[in-house]
Amino acid sequence: MPSPLGRGVSIRQEAVRLRELQHPQIPQLLEYFELDTDLYLVEEWIPGQTLAQELETQGLFSEAQIWEILQQLLPVLQFIHVRQVIHRDIKPANIMRRTAVGGTGKDLVLIDFGVAKQITATALLYTGTTVGSPGYMAPEHMRGKALPASDIYGLGVSCIYLLTGISPFDLFDVTSDRWVWRDYILNKDAVSDRLAAILDKLLQNSLPQRYKSAAEALVALNCAIKLESSQPGKPKSGDNLKSQAGVDYHHLRDLLALRQWQAADKQTWALMCQAIRKPIGSYLFTGDIENLPCEDLQIIDELWKKYSKGRFGFSVQKQIYDSVDGDYAKFCATIGWSLALSPSSVQQLSFRLSAPPGHLPSHNWAAGTQVWRHLNALNAKLANC
Known part of the structure; x- marks a missing residue:
């Protein structure tokens, strides 16, 4: 349903301006109309999640993932700023990951241009109505004078929120007048110095110390990426976790490295579906397990073992299953799955490293009620790989 944009001739002129923004990562403005003196925008629908x-x-x-966000969105900001448009409300809720038909999407789309403003000489000289989302607004924006650099600031705040999950209000220390987002990173090695330096410059309160344009930030980003990939001990771009089946395991690795066990568990199910060419979220049968490529099964298992320090993984589960002579009830009791011999047994999960060895990954993907048959098939597959 369309939403009201505002009133007045100047607003209609800005709507016309938005219609001229033709970019694959910006929803197309299909129509605009007035109703009871309010102006409405009708935009292209983007399938996916914010x-x-x-x-x-x-x-x-x-x-x-943060590198990817910056790589995808800085060119979009450069595009709109060159065309004299400021978004004015950059935040995670206004960044959509487009879902491709039949699978997951990769393209990020900048949505909700309802408060975007055309840059004019008048707009740059005078303050105006403050619109945007508190916490993501640059200091000059809060004073009513949004600039292209204000969008860059909002992108920086979005990145540190996604890294920490902490409200921007709590990431800024008003007593010292600085961002303290590093204090909330769970894994102190999770963010490199090069990325941190870029984020800090995106977040500068002072305009002269912030990136002057999206183009300048993009140049710095590309230089940092080249330096980061060429650093000794860092994986080169060719050293990836992509199987011959075309499944990319980088995201699973990153989730496990951050000990995001629940998200990694869901991602494991999704990747298994991809590896056997089934829709994501499909329940798997024993025949599906037999068709799972050995390379993919081994990558998943090795990642789980590596980042759990040997506590979790399919091969860990196999060792425990063999140690109880294939008794599924004893197996469930050993690894902490309640209600043995029931598919609900794998739904009572603890997503902590302190969970019993073999507790993860879950077998929520198993179809039917005889879930021990899937374990037998999986163990047979592991033995033959």
Whole structure:
């Protein structure tokens, strides 16, 4: 349903301006009309989830994901700023990950241009009505003078919120007048110094100390990425976790490295579906397990073992199952799955490293009620790989 944008001739002129923004990462403005003196925008519908929704369902974002966000969105900001438009409300809820037909999407789309403003000589000289989202607004924006650099600031705040899951209000220390987002990073090695330096400059309160434009920030970003990938001990771009089946395991690795066990568990199910060419969320049968490529099964298992320090993983579960002579009830009791011999047994989960060895990954993907048959099939697959 369309929403009201505002009133007046100047607002209609800005709506016309928005219609000229033709970019694959910006929803197309289809129509605008007045109703009871309010102006409404009708925009292209973008299927997918916002980054705010992803944070709720998948947990904290990794450094790799933040690099991706900056790489995708800085060019979009450069595009609109060159065309004399300021978004004025950059935040995770206004960044959508487009869902491709039949799978997950990668393209990020900047949505909700309802409060976007055309840059004019008058707009730059005088303050105006303050619109935007508290916590994400730059100091000059809060005083009613939004600038292109204000959008850059909002992008920086969005990134540190996705990294920490902490409200921007709590990430800024008013007593020292500075951002303290580093104090809330769970894994102190999770954010490299190069990325941290870029985020800090995006977040500068002082305009002269902030990036002057999205183009300047993009140059700094690309230089940092090249330096980061060439650093000794860092994986090169060719050293990836992509299987021959075309499944990319980088996100699973990042979730496990951050100990986001629940999100990693959901991601494991999704990746298993991808590896056997089934829709994500499909329940798997024993025949599906037999068709799971050995390479993919081994990558998943090794990642779980590595980042749990040997506590979790399919091969860990196999060792425990073998130690109880294939008794599924004893197996469930050993790894902390309640209600043995029932599919609900794997739904009573503890997503903590302190959970019993073998507790994760879950077998929520198992179809039917005879879930011990899936464990047998999985163990047979592991033995033959």
